Amino acid sequence: xxxxxxxxxxxxxxxxxxxxxxxxxxxxxxxxxxxxxxxxxxxxxxxxxxxxxxxxxxxxxxxxxxxxxxxxxxxxxxxxxxxxxxxxxxxxxxxxxxxxxxxxxxxxxxxxxxxxxxxxxxxxxxxxxxxxxxxxxxxxxxxxxxxxxxxxxxxxxxxxxxxxxxxxxx
Numbered sequence: 061x062x063x064x065x066x067x068x069x070x071x072x073x074x075x076x077x078x079x080x081x082x083x084x085x086x087x088x089x090x091x092x093x094x095x096x097x098x099x100x101x102x103x104x105x106x107x108x109x110x111x112x113x114x115x116x117x118x119x120x121x122x123x124x125x126x127x128x129x130x131x132x133x134x135x136x137x138x139x140x141x142x143x144x145x146x147x148x149x150x151x152x153x154x155x156x157x158x159x160x161x162x163x164x165x166x167x168x169x170x171x172x173x174x175x176x177x178x179x180x181x182x183x184x185x186x187x188x189x190x191x192x193x194x195x196x197x198x199x200x201x202x203x204x205x206x207x208x209x210x211x212x213x214x215x216x217x218x219x220x221x222x223x224x225x226x227x228x229x230x
Contacts, residue, residue: 061120061156063163066110070119071100074112077119081146092144099126099143108171109140111163113147113156120148123160125168128177130198132224139175139211140168141229161188165214174218177211179204179229188212199225 066074079093099105104127113121128141142164147156165188168176177193178185179202190210193200196219200209209226213219 061115063113084149120151121156125164130224137222140173142178174215201225201227
């Protein structure tokens, strides 16, 4: 298995991959592949933080991390949003998601980002250090239930003095 940064020529394969991967995901809403397109077209897209896992030339995993504004009284704090993280059904539970997340966090840290957020299963994402954003003193102002709006410090204590709220994770 090889993990590498996504190139433009990978876009069509990733679209199809994400669509299929989320058909078999317990928490997918069926629009994740379209979010990928929307996020790539936004000012928050960071090409250096989109990766695929491939095996024998086939995409078996994908992750994107992009800028996310946390609104605070002192102005916007820029963290990252992880979305989507997907692994092909027959390759799940083999550590591919963990390798994608680790690769993304390492590169994000090198680029100066210190925290990440997502909407997802707390049981799964807690293994990466994610926990409810309320535990960091942040408020969830999205329509997503609190227990699924998660944050993680890529750099220890990076959210210690950040007080604010998240209004959008899609």
